Amino acid sequence: MVGWDEVTHGVVLNSFEQEVENVAHIRPEERPYSDFSSYTATVASWRVIKPVYNRDICIDCQNCWVWCPDTSIISRDKQMLGIDYDHCKGCGVCVEVCPTNPKSLLMFAEAEDLESALSQWPEKKKKEKK
């Protein structure tokens, strides 16, 4: 534990251990995040239900990536890869904005495993005739 004379000036917390350049072009897992960054702290325990992602239906529209309030959608080169369960709080926004039929993201109980979740995936809904 550091003493009062060693605490940072003005309660400033540095996101990274050292200076970084072009941080937007470095993948999150490769950035030198400091212990005081929200990236290094998990909030998984806040979650009661979780989103599960189905690769077979996803069209990589990036809607979920845009809307996720916690940047918990992992996307590379505009391709959806999965969910960062360390920082997802289970709000369900990604599911809400998913445009596919059926949705490629659905909320399940926290304890549900991936295989059983995928086996329960609903069928494509037929359009009602007007």
Next chain:
Amino acid sequence: MAEKMQLNEVEVWDGNYAAAQALRQAQVDVVAAYPITPSTPIVETYGAFVANGYIDGEYVMVESEHGAMSTCVGAAAAGGRVATATSSQGYMLMVEVLYQASGMRLPIVLNVVNRALASPLNVRGDHGDMYLGRDSGWVQLDAFNAQEAYDLNLCAFKIGEDINVRLPVMVHQDGFVTSHTAQNIHPLSDDEAYAFVGDYKPVEEMLDFSKPVTYGAQTEEDWHYEHKAKQHRALMDSYTVIDRVFDEFEKKTGRKYKRLETYMMEDAEVAILALGSTVETSILAAKQLREEEGIKAGVVAPRCIRPFPFEELRESLAGLKCVAALDRSCPMGAMGALYNETCGALATIPADQRPMVTNFIYGLGGRDFSVEEAKRIFREQKANADVGYITTPVQQFSGLRGPKLGFYEMKRS
């Protein structure tokens, strides 16, 4: 580049205009404005300077004083040189954010044109608002006239931005008496003033993308105590930087400022301790009394309300017979703040060298404080000094209509 303004060697400015000119010469990056009487002309004049091309920075019109100080905090954290002005109720609304500014160690300059606090509503000057922010962690400087409002604003940037201080600074001046009364001012040229203030070098600014930072994080009992201790230490130690900046200013202009100003104190027997424009009134009274009645009167005035000049007060008041601490604010159920802090400084002196201290409440809500009134206070101190004990109530209300009002009668057995 901003246009330069051609100034004469002597200009006729009031305190508000002088403060606005100092902000212009410091080339502030962001001024957030929510005007309130009597500080309105500071941001108003500054706005005109921006509109006429004399300033490169931003002028942000906000929705309240709370918003004004919040804007200042944001802009300062982002890495800008920032200033604003306020008074009275506006200052009260800012208080919540004042603590954020000092806690984040952001060198903002705030001009506080002192005015009474409601209710009853009053736009005239007293020191109610000055005392309100005493514990907010800001360096507080007090200007006794318009020239000093200009000078201290230039010093304020240099003090606050020093790497060893990094604290926000307030410059106080008396509402209307100082802020709206024109006087001869000796300004520096734009180049000289800017060279004195210097370029602003922000540290850990939020707009440095290579080193992103979080400001004002939550700490709870884990770290709050340590951060506050560090802040207290920084403010306590800031006097060395203040002294250095005042020295540099004297070398440049010949105008000498001290953290505790003293007048005719070399051989004084009795003294008035005061703040703001009252200091000049008291000096005038002391001079007249020395000539007319031979009373050895002196005046002591803290230039620096925070950090409070304890040591200097002790030195200048030790050996004196009587001191009257004047508070232009109603303390409500206690002695005045200046009285209390002065007594705190004097408590460390051995009893036989310690002066008697009385407290005068005066000039509330802009009630005039005259030379005659100051003389009355001096004479009463002299009477106390002659008998060797306090013959009056410890706290008295000076210049109040109706029967005499005083608190804490000293009982002599």
